[in-house]
Amino acid sequence: MPTLPSYDQIPYEGHALPDTHPDTLATLGRLLGVATAPPExxxxLELGAAAGGNxxxxxxxxxxxxxxxxxxGAEQARRGQALIESLGLTxxxxxxxxxxxxxxNGGAFDYILVHGVWSWVPxxxxxxxxxxxxxxxxxxxxAYVSYNVLPGxxxxxxLRDMLLYRTRGAATAGERLGQARALLDLLAAGLAEDPRPEGQVLxxxxxYLRQARPSYLYHEYLEETNAPELFGDFLARAARHRLGYLADTQLHTMFASTLGPAAQAVVxxxxxxxEQEQVMDFLTLxxxxxxxxxxxxxxxxxxxDLDRLYGFGLYADLTPVGPPILDRVEAQTxxxxxxxxxxxxxxxxxxLLAKLAAVYPNALPLADLLGDGAPATETETCLTEVFNLYASQALRLTARSATWPTTVSERPRATALARAQAAAGEGHAATARHRSLGLDALSGMLLTLLDGTRDRAALAAELVAAVIAEPELAAGLSGDLEAAVPANLDRLLWVYAREGLLEA
Ligand SMILES: C[S@@+](CC[C@H](N)C(=O)[O-])C[C@H]1O[C@@H](n2cnc3c(N)ncnc32)[C@H](O)[C@@H]1O
Structure with a gap:
């Protein structure tokens, strides 16, 4: 059976990637005048889908x-297909x-996703x-394609050169990973006091790398192929296939104004x-x-055209830092x-941000958010601010009509996917808005218990019993367990509701 042995041995930890979601691509496309297919x-098609984590x-x-x-990768494909079947997805x-x-020959696709694949294949x-x-x-x-770029x-x-050199003789993927980690530790110790700019860069x-997930370290730094290229060269290749550049999903990176006046003047x-973005790649590395x-x-x-924003729902989960200044024009973080x-x-x-925070993860249409009492100039400035927040991905647009409950029911029930992801013990679950929510051992355990049969008291009792049996589960809790566990339970249920992980 054909496979990629390194991915069988060290599976890629696939997460929900908001930039690849059809809603993200559809709305960005429409904002740029392309009549994209409705996400619903x-x-x-995803090429190189690992175990389907995205x-x-x-x-x-x-x-x-x-x-x-x-x-x-045979093992990843098997695991992904098994999850699909266990969830009954058709x-x-x-x-x-x-x-x-x-x-x-499989018919046309509205969105083709190629994330973490392009630079790493022959x-x-x-x-x-x-x-x-x-x-x-x-x-x-x-088509969404992500890749490593030169010269950055x-x-x-x-570091890749050093790690490849050090791990040349390793017999297995696990051994290579161990040798790589040892070299990273050694280099960090050796460079601790190096005052030179090169030392600082390294x-x-x-x-960055010592904090990275092992699967990222392996597949990015230790795999045989990793071929970064210039943005302009990538676009030239795409053009030979009659494919043109639409945008970067990190929209703000397309605007030179984000680089400050000196760089903006150059660009x-x-x-x-x-070509402007190619020069920006040079300036920003x-x-x-x-x-x-x-x-x-x-x-x-x-x-x-900012009026296009009226065609979407908006959602955002932003909190004012410090007391809100709502009555006058003044910078607020x-x-x-x-x-x-x-x-x-x-x-x-x-x-508008306060209204959105109150209903997150649900969205509201821009027209409803603004009402019709505001003077045109204020509305115009507001649209510019909304667009800037959108470009920085602090606020998002949606073409979907889905809604999620924002309250916690008597006997909370998490979605089957969230429970399956928590039970798999990978340390993360996909949220309703397709973000990856990190789960520690206790929060993962709680998710698996949310099957609609237990009330808060039963959930707290099971968590306390689990913590007594395995004290390391309480790593994030302080004080008396009998009080800390229920308080933590309430906080986690609130987070799960807010991330759309609970059913009505
Ligand atoms: C770094 S992972 C990215 C996975 C996924 N796209 C994501 O972002 O979560 C790259 C995946 O591409 C797969 N892959 C590499 N070469 C492939 C090929 N020729 N055909 C199909 N899959 C391939 C690997 O097995 C691996 O699972």
């Missing part, structure tokens, strides 16, 4: 859409197959990926947009890109759950 009725949650959330994943399949063997596979995109993309379809990835490849890379005269491609006949409208921080000035925008 579309066809999605694809399966999408299929659960979009039952009217059809999903196909292709994965060469709108998603995970094929154990080589991308190279796909002939492009040249023939890369070429075939573009061939498949060109052949299978529907007329207004979007060169600062990472220094220390920063080491810090200002550069045309077209793609960006190491990674998430590129959206469309058929070359599709002409995106980069001059974004907002924080996101992921640790980001964003500035807003307009009272209209602040009121």
């Amino acid at each position: 009725a579309c066809r999605v 694809l399966i949650p999408m299929a659960v959330g979009l039952p009217g859409s059809e999903f196909l994943g292709v994965e060469l 709108n998603v399949r995970l094929l154990h197959q080589d991308i190279l063997d796909l002939d492009g 040249e023939a596979v890369r070429e075939h990926i573009l061939h498949l995109c060109a052949r299978l993309l529907s007329p207004t379809g979007i 990835w060169r600062s990472r490849s220094m 220390r920063r890379e080491l810090e 200002a005269g550069v045309e077209p947009q793609a 960006r190491p990674f890109r998430r590129t959206m491609l469309v058929r070359s006949e599709v002409a995106p409208d980069l001059d974004i 907002y924080g996101s759950a992921a640790g980001g921080s964003f500035q807003v000035e307009q009272p209209l925008t602040k009121a």
Whole structure:
């Protein structure tokens, strides 16, 4: 049976990736004037889908859409297909197959996802990926491809060179990983007091890598193939397959204004947009890109008309830092759950964010959020602020109509997917808005208990018993267990409701 032995031995930890979700791609496409397929009725293909950690949650959330994943690692494909069957899903399949063997006869797809694959497969596979995109993309379809870029990835490849050298003689994937970790520790110790700029650069890379998940360390730094390339070269290859650049899913990275006045002045005269972004890659030493491609006949409208925002629902989970200043135009910082921080000035925008935070993860249409009493100039400034928040992914747009309960019922019941992910013990679950929620041992255990049969008292009793049996489960709790566990239980149930993991 064909497989990729390194992925059998060290499976890739697949997470929900919001940038690849059809809702993200559909709304961004529409904002740029492309009539994209509705996320609730579309066809999605993922190439190199691992065990479906990204694809399966999408299929659960979009039952009217059809999903196909292709994965060469036999063990990952088997695990993914087993999860699909155990959840009884009929709108998603995970094929154990080589991308190279796909002939492009499966009908058109509205979204083709290629995340974490492009730079890490041999040249023939890369070429075939573009061939498949060109052949299978529907007329207004979007292909999402992520990849390592030059010159920025060169600062990472220094460590890759060292790790590949050190692990040459290892017999197994596990042994290579062990040797790699030992070298990282050794380098960190040796560079601890190095005052030179080179030492600082290496220390920063080491810090990043020593905290990385083992599967990332292995498949990014120790696999045979890792071929970063220039953004411009990637686009030239895509153009040979009649595929054109639509946008980066990290929209703010397309605007030179985010780099400060000096860089903005340098980039200002550069045309077209793609060349401007190439220069921005030089200035920022960006190491990674998430590129959206469309058929070359599709002409995106980069001059974004902000009135298009009225065509979407908005959702956001931002909290004002410090006392809210709602009655006047004054800068206020907002924080996101992921640790980001964003500035807003307009009272209209602040009121809008408060309304969105109250209903998260649900969305509200822009027209309802703004009402019709505000003067045109204020509305205009508010739209600009909303767009800036959207470009930074602090606020998101949706073309979906789904809603989730925001309260916790008497006997809470988590979604079957969340319980299955918690039971698998991978330390994360996909949220309703397709983010990855980290789970420690106790919060994972709680999710598995939420099957609708237990009330709060029963849940607290089971958690206390579990903590007594396994004291390490209480690592994050302080004080008296009998009080700490119920308080933690309430907090976790609130988080699960807020992330759309609980059923009505
Ligand atoms: C780094 S993982 C990314 C997984 C997934 N796209 C994600 O982001 O969660 C790359 C995946 O591509 C798969 N892969 C590599 N070469 C392949 C090929 N020729 N055909 C199918 N899958 C392949 C690997 O087995 C691995 O599971």
